[in-house]
Amino acid sequence: MKNFYGLPKPGINTLVSVLLITTSLLVLSSCSKDKDDNGTALDTGISWPSQWVLVTDRDAENYNYIYSNNSQILYKGGVPKSYSIKSLTEEKDCYFQFSPVAGAGNNVFTIRSYENQDHWWGVYKTNSPFGAEEWYLGVDEDDDIPTNDNVRFVLHFMPKQDGKNMIAIESYSKRGFYLEFLGHTFSGNGLSFVEHDKPESATHFKMLKPEGAGIGK
DSSP: OBOTTSOBOOOHHHHHHHHHHHHHHHHHHHHHHHHHHTTOGGGGTOOSSEEEEEEEESSSSEEEEEEEOSSSBEEEEEEETTSOHHHHHHHSBOOEEEEEOTTSOTTEEEEEESSSTTEEEEEEEEEOTTSOEEEEEEEEEOSSOOOOGGGOEEEEEEEEETTEEEEEEEESSSTTEEEESOOBTTBTTBOEEEEOSSGGGSOOEEEEOSOSSSTTO
C-alpha cells in the first residue's frame, strides 16, 4: 500500500526499528547527563561551606600556595612541604572559604578569604603591554554575598592525591578558562585564568586543612 505521495507505507518492522533507535538515543542521552553529574561537590563527603589552603607541587621539597596581602590581586607564595600549615594560616591570609551558590549547579561556588570575609575571589580582565587580553584572579570587596558571575567558580574534582581532594578551578563567567600559577601585567607572582579544552589539562590544586604538624598532613 502506498501513501499520499505514492511511496510505500512503512511496515511493522520499520516502525519497530524506528522505536528501537529512538529508545536507544534517549537512553544514551540519559547516560550522558548522568555522567555529567558525576564527581560533584556533593560526592566528596565534604560539609559545605568549607575552608581550605590550596597548594601545588613546586618541586620535591616545596609547595606553591595562594595567598592575599589585602590588595586587589591574589599571589603565589612558596613554602617547604615540611612547614606547619597551621602556622602558615596564622602568618598568611591563605585560608579560603568555599560556599556553594544556591540554584547555580552542583559545582558552582563563591570563594572568599576566611580571615577577611568581605574579600571575595573574582575574575578580571586587563591587557598586556602588547595589547593581549589577560584574565587574572583579583579581589572583590563586598560586605554582602556578591551575585555577579565573575565572582563565581566551577570546581572540577579530580582523582585524589596522597588521600587529599584535588580540584581544577574554572571561571564561571569565562568558561573554559582555568586558574593557573601564571603571572600577569600587575604582578609576575599573580594568578591568571588560562584557556584549556578540559579540566584535566589545567592545574590541579590540592586542598589542605590546618590540622597536622606538616603542610602535607
